[in-house]
Each structure stands twice: as C-alpha cells, then as structure tokens.
Amino acid sequence: MENFTPYASLAGGLLIGLSATVLLLFNGRVAGISGIVWGAVSAKKDQAFWRWAFLAGLLAGGASMMALTPSLFAVTYDRTLPMVIAAGVFVGFGVRLGSGCTSGHGVCGLSRLSPRSLVATLTFIATGAITVFVVRAMMGGAA
Amino acid sequence: MRQGIAAFGAGLLFAAGLVVGGMTQPSKVVGFLDFFGDWDPSLVLVMAGAIAVHAVLFRVVSRRKSPLLAEVFHVPSRRDLTLPLVLGSGLFGIGWGLGGFCPGPGLVSLVTGGQEALAFVASMGAGMLVYEAAQTLGRRAKRARGATDASATEQLAADALAPTANPIDAVSKG
Numbered sequence: 001m002e003n004f005t006p007y008a009s010l011a012g013g014l015l016i017g018l019s020a021t022v023l024l025l026f027n028g029r030v031a032g033i034s035g036i037v038w039g040a041v042s043a044k045k046d047q048a049f050w051r052w053a054f055l056a057g058l059l060a061g062g063a064s065m066m067a068l069t070p071s072l073f074a075v076t077y078d079r080t081l082p083m084v085i086a087a088g089v090f091v092g093f094g095v096r097l098g099s100g101c102t103s104g105h106g107v108c109g110l111s112r113l114s115p116r117s118l119v120a121t122l123t124f125i126a127t128g129a130i131t132v133f134v135v136r137a138m139m140g141g142a143a
Numbered sequence: 144m145r146q147g148i149a150a151f152g153a154g155l156l157f158a159a160g161l162v163v164g165g166m167t168q169p170s171k172v173v174g175f176l177d178f179f180g181d182w183d184p185s186l187v188l189v190m191a192g193a194i195a196v197h198a199v200l201f202r203v204v205s206r207r208k209s210p211l212l213a214e215v216f217h218v219p220s221r222r223d224l225t226l227p228l229v230l231g232s233g234l235f236g237i238g239w240g241l242g243g244f245c246p247g248p249g250l251v252s253l254v255t256g257g258q259e260a261l262a263f264v265a266s267m268g269a270g271m272l273v274y275e276a277a278q279t280l281g282r283r284a285k286r287a288r289g290a291t292d293a294s295a296t297e298q299l300a301a302d303a304l305a306p307t308a309n310p311i312d313a314v315s316k317g
Contacts, residue, residue, distance in 0.1 A: 003170075003171060003174055003181075003183045003185070004183055004184060004185055005165055005171075005185045006184075006185065006188055008163055008164065008165060008185075009163075009164045009165055009185040009186065009187075009188040009189045009192070010188040010189075010191070010192045011163050011164070011192070012159075012160045012161065012162070012163035012164020012165065012166070012189050012192065013160065013164055013188055013189040013190060013191060013192020013193040013194075013195075013196075014160070014192045014193070014195075014196050015156050015157070015159050015160030015163060015164075016156075016157055016160035016161065016164065016189065016192070016193040016196075016197075017160075017192060017193040017194065017195065017196025017197040017200070018156055018160075018196055018200075019153045019154075019155075019156035019157035019160060020153075020157075020193070020196075020197045020201075021196065021197055021200040021201070021204060022149060022152060022153040022156060023149070023150060023153040024200075024201065024204050024210065024216070024218075025200075025204045025207075025210060025211060026145075026146065026149035026150075026153075026210055026211045026212045026213075027146050027149055027150060027153075027210055027212055027213050028209065028210030028212075028213040028214075028215060028216040028217055028218075029150075029210075029213075029217055030217065030218055030219065031153065031157060033157075033245075033246040033247040033250065034246045034271075037246060037250070037271075038271055049146070049147055050146040050147055050149075050150040051150070052147075053146075053147035053148070053150040053151045053154070054150040054151065054153055054154040054157075055154060055250065056151055056154065057150065057151035057152060057153060057154020057155040057156075057157070057158065058154040058155075058157060058158045058247070058250055058251055059154075059158070059250070059251070059253065059254060060151070060154070060155055060158070061154060061155040061156070061157065061158025061159050061162075061251070062158045062162065062167075062250075062251035062252070062253070062254040063254045064155075064158075064159075065158065065159060065162040065163075065167075065251075066254045066255060069162070070255075072162050072163070072165070072167060072168065073162070073167050073168070073252060073254075073255045073257075074168050074170070075168070075169055075170070075252075075255075075257055075259050075260075076168070076170050077169055077170040077173055077243060079169070079241070079242060079243065079259070081258060081259070081262055083241055083242065084241075084242045084244075084259050084262050084263050084266075085262050085263075085265075085266045086238070086241060086242075086266070087237075087238040087239070087241035087242025087243075087244065087263060087266070088238065088242060088244075088249070088262065088263040088264065088265065088266025088267040088268075088269070088270060089238070089266045089267070089269055089270040089273070090234050090235065090237050090238025090241065090270065091235055091238035091239060091242070091244070091245065091246065091249075091263075091267050091270060092238075092266065092267035092268060092269060092270020092271040092272075092273070092274070093231075093234055093270040093271070093273055093274045094231045094232065094233070094234030094235030094236070094237070094238060094270070095231065095235050095246060095271075096231065096270075096271050096274035096275070097227050097230060097231025097234065097274055098227065098228050098229075098230070098231020098232035098233075098234070098235055099219075099227075099228060099231065100232075101235060101245050101246050101247070102239075102245040102246075102247065103157075103245075103246070103247055105232070106190055107190065107193040107194060107197060108197065108201075109219075110190075110194050110198075111193075111194050111197040111198040111201050112198075112201060112218070113198075114219070114222070115222055115224065116219075116221060116222060116223070116224060116228055119224050119228060119229060119232070120228055120229075120231075120232040121232075123229055123232040123233050123236060124232045124233065124235050124236030124239060125176070125236065126233075126236065127232075127233045127234075127235075127236030127237050127240070128176040128236040128237070128239045128240035129176045129177070129178050129179075129240065130236075130237075130240070131176070131236065131237045131239075131240030131241050132173055132176040132177050132180075132240040133177075133178075133179050133180075135240070135241065136177070136180065
C-alpha cells in the first residue's frame with residue numbers, strides 16, 4: 001500500500017461527484033463518459049452540442065492540470081503498446097455493450113442505487129482484477 | 144449555448160477530479176485492481192468520494208420538476224439485469240485491467256500527447272465502431288431471418304458477431 005494517496009483521491013472523488021451533479025442540475029444529464037463520447041459522434045446536431053462542450057471541458061481541465069502538476073500524468077508501468085491497443089478495443093466494445101463505464105455505472109449509477117450499475121461495477125472490477133493477476137503471472141511477476 | 148457552458152464547466156471539474164484522484168496514472172488503476180499483490184486502495188476513495196457527494200445531491204436535484212436548462216431529466220430507469228450488461232462490463236473490465244485506462248482518464252490523458260493515451264483513445268473508438276457494426280449486422284440478419292430461411296441467416300449473424308465479441312481470439316485464430 002506504499003502508493004496509497006487517500007486525501008488526494010478523496011478530493012478527486014468529491015470533484016467528480018460535484019461535476020456529475022452540475023451536469024444533472026443544469027442539463028438533466030448523467031455524467032457517463034462513454035455515453036457522452038458516443039452521443040457526441042452519433043446524436044443529432046442539437047443534442048451533440050452539450051456533449052462536445054463537456055468533452056472540450058474535459059480536455060481543457062486536463063490541459064490545466066498538466067500545466068500545474070505534470071507528475072499526475074505519469075505513465076509508469078510495464079504495459080506494451082499492443083497491450084494498450086487491445087485494451088482500448090475491449091473498453092470501447094465493452095462500454096457500448098454494457099451501456100456504461102466507471103463514471104456512468106460506477107459513480108452515477110451507484111449513486112442512484114441502480115441494480116444494473118451495481119452488477120456492472122462488480123463485474124468490471126472482478127474481470128479487471130483477474131486481468132491484472134493474469135498479466136502479472138504471464139509477465140513473470142514484474143507488474 | 145447555456146447548456147454548453149454548463150457542460151463545459153462539468154467537464155472541467157470532472158477532469159480535475161480524475162487527475163487529482165490519481166486516475167490519469169494507469170499504474171494506480173492497475174494497483175487498485177491488484178487485489179492479490181501490492182494493493183493500492185486509492186480508487187476506493189475516488190469512488191466513495193464521488194458517490195458520497197452525488198448520492199446526496201442527486202436526491203436533492205431530483206426533487207426538482209426539471210433541470211435548470213432543460214425540459215426533463217434524462218436518467219436511465221432500466222432495472223433489468225441482462226446478459227449484454229454483464230458481458231459488456233466484463234469485457235470493459237478486461238480492457239481496464241490490461242491498459243489501466245477507462246474512458247474518462249484516457250481522454251483527459253490525450254493532453255500529454257503520450258503514445259499510450261493516443262493509442263488507447265484511438266482503439267477505444269475502433270472498439271465502439273466494431274460494436275456498432277456488429278449491431279447493424281445483427282439487426283440486418285434478424286430482418287433477413289424474418290423473410291427467408293432461418294438457419295442460414297442465423298449463421299450469418301453468428302459469423303458477423305463472432306470475431307467482434309473477442310478481437311484477441313479472432314486475431315490469434317486468424
């Protein structure tokens with residue numbers, strides 16, 4: 001547990017919860033990133049606009065944080081590029097089939113006590129944990 | 144326009160939360176999923192913090208007749224537990240553990256210009272398109288089945304879906 005960052009992570013969580021509330025209060029929308037991404041490219045123009053604005057905010061926020069604290073973007077792990085590419089395909093396909101990701105199910109859905117989101121969240125944490133275990137075993141315990 | 148400003152603000156807050164919470168460091172995500180190794184519980188606090196705030200404020204906001212800038216709330220109301228929900232979430236989890244990115248942090252990390260984030264977001268888009276193509280083929284096959292011989296079109300649909308359901312498998316077999 002040497003990498004545990006309880007205060008920063010809790011603060012980050014509070015901001016995410018606040019963001020989800022802002023989107024709900026003003027636009028009546030759920031802050032599910034995968035749904036927003038897909039909706040931005042597939043929805044009609046008038047319904048795509050707020051989604052593009054959200055994504056622009058996401059990138060602007062990221063750029064500001066990058067300027068302030070680049071260390072929080074450190075990519076220090078043993079995954080190869082082909083693994084990351086495969087990961088992206090699984091994530092893209094999976095979130096569409098499963099109707100959501102960590103934000104839509106894990107934060108917004110659980111906040112509403114949605115049984116679908118509870119099942120989804122338990123499932124992706126379980127398969128994620130199994131994957132990390134298997135990858136480490138295959139890479140010779142170097143994860 | 145006003146909806147756009149609200150959404151932009153929400154996006155800013157969301158990105159700040161992800162970065163402060165440690166979600167843009169894929170090693171922390173992998174550490175959280177590493178229950179059998181050197182477990183990093185940080186993400187528990189990200190989720191707990193987000194849920195604590197949103198669970199309370201969701202209830203408060205939901206008492207309103209409508210959102211401030213829209214006619215109605217668009218909140219999912221389905222409660223049925225389905226196979227696609229479980230399968231899709233399972234596949235998402237595999238990708239999450241493999242790459243250490245979920246969609247939000249992947250997008251935010253684009254600002255680094257790093258090859259991991261770029262590769263992840265591009266292939267995530269590809270995965271979404273593959274799902275869409277499979278859906279379209281599935282619908283087409285279903286229509287065809289209504290009109291013609293059932294078994295042949297069923298095979299067509301199965302063929303169309305098989306390689307997309309598990310791209311890794313399809314590649315290694317090919």
